[in-house]
Amino acid sequence: MHVMPPRKTERILNLTICLLVSGRYLPKSRIREAVEGYHNLSDAAFERTFERDKDELRSLGVPIEVGSFDPLFDDEPGYRIRPSEFSLPPIDLDAEEAAVVGVAARVWKHASMAEATRSAISKLRAAGVEPDASQLASLEPSVQASEPGFEVLWNAVLDRARVSFTYRDGTPRTLEPWGLTSYKGRWYVIGRDVDRQASRMFKLSRMTDLPRRSSRAGSYEVPADLDLRSLARALAPRERTETAVLAIRAGKAPALARRGDPAVSDIKLPAGFGVYAVGFTDLHSAAEEITQYAADVVVLEPAELRELVVRGLTAVAESGTAA
């Protein structure tokens, strides 16, 4: 997070207090008199500084309302902050709940996300919550976001701003990002592809340039029925619809043996092999998985899968000698 010079911080904090205590809409002229930091500025410099300060406060989430300060003279807009809109509602966490929030403080391994979490927890502390992670010291969840485009996309999702980027296939894309999801430690962005008029998912590590914002904030609506979790599930391994009969050497390939059911085969096997029926999502991924076990797993059926495995083994056997 960027560091403000103390004078600017002072001015913005005084502006906040001024708008917070006034209770009614204050016209700009009154604000200029009330906030010391505006005193020595020319008209133009004041206008500029005031606009920037308002933007700064809004970016922090401070709700500045614009309205008419006087029903009789509505030619100049007034500003105020309603304490009820400004303040964090009461939140009461018991010791166990506060402890898990304490653990959450150290989850993000991404500088600005860690800063956002820290800031959230500071607010909770200021509201009387005492996060104490010490009783859960041995639990250490972490979330990484090493993809360069992560921060731009995260902010675009929050602001509902379009982004443009180039994907690995070389095509330029413009996306209205709805959400981000991490699967197996890699981030994906889901949204509406503007040119293709369809919902799409992109892997951040496959973007070949840094995503750029290409619209103002709030320029589209996220579908109300968006279910990011079920969209994300589309990434997870599909259901196992293929079954293979495998001979597995005792104690080897435990991941396969455990998810299989005992089966029988007519083929005479050497001692120490057991026969299992094992489910797979498709034959090609099954072949990859099985090939890694080399002589510890033998495909008995289907013949098509056996052929894929034998072909894979042949390629590996030859790669060793051809170099």
Add this chain to the structure above:
Amino acid sequence: MRRLLSLVPYLREHDGVAMTDAATAFGISVKTLREDLNVLWMCGMPGLTPGDLIDIDMDAVDGEGVIHLSNADYLTRPLRLSADEALALVLALRTLREIAGPGKRNAVDRALKKLEAAAGNVPATDQATVAVTAARDDIQARVNEGLQRGKRLDLTYDVASRAETTRRMVDPLRVFVLEGYGYLEAWCYSAKALRTFRLDRIAAVEVTSVDVARHEVQLKDLSTGWWEALKDAPVVTLELQPWAAWIPEYYPTEAVSPRPGGGLLVSLHVTDPAWLRSLLLRLQGGARVLYPEGAGDSAAEAAQEALDQYAVLLGQPARV
């Protein structure tokens, strides 16, 4: 700025708090906190006469090192959570939930519910998700029980690179999540060293009645991902076919350069030769070892052995 808006209600809530404690609570140095206080006491109600200013007892700050703040009744509550704060915190909690085990999961859910209610006007908390591959509930519960009670675990574990199940006694030290997977970090009595076990590969676990011993070990630094642990391991250079070009997305690679025709040349650190062997087999010829010479031999030999076995068992030709 964000911090100052939280600091005022915090100091009102904790009257007389020590400088060091307040600095720790906000994750800043005492020096930064002192600078914040200097800014704060220049602020206050419009007019800024002494009676309008936020009052901080600077003698107590510089003397006893404690903070008394008053005359800031308009900042009794912190600013509500912004969308990025709420979402960052919610995601962190959801990630914790995945390894919290059935016991603590309930507390996480309650905290999430209260936070989402307090975030109020932030509709964004469903706009990001993190999936974590962890253990079954019963296994997770026993691992966490061992950790919390400080008891040795009897672990049945699938070693993926060797494709074998092993049984060993371990002293649990920590459960962590890194890059989408949950792990148990423990002192392993078989290896007589610190070992990391992927939670989803723990086949069974029992909590023993033996107390864990003390171990002088350095736990893994999670901020650097797997890269730091790998950086001293030998480098292997592979030539990848276009259909195996996903490798650098999944494994930390040292150098990547494209080859004509869509292939890639990648260098990666390999700690365990058995891991490389299983990767080469899995890629079914999609990767060829260029360097060091002979690093691919064991994969080729294993493949040949498997082919010979097919020939014997099924009367298949050894080569297709």
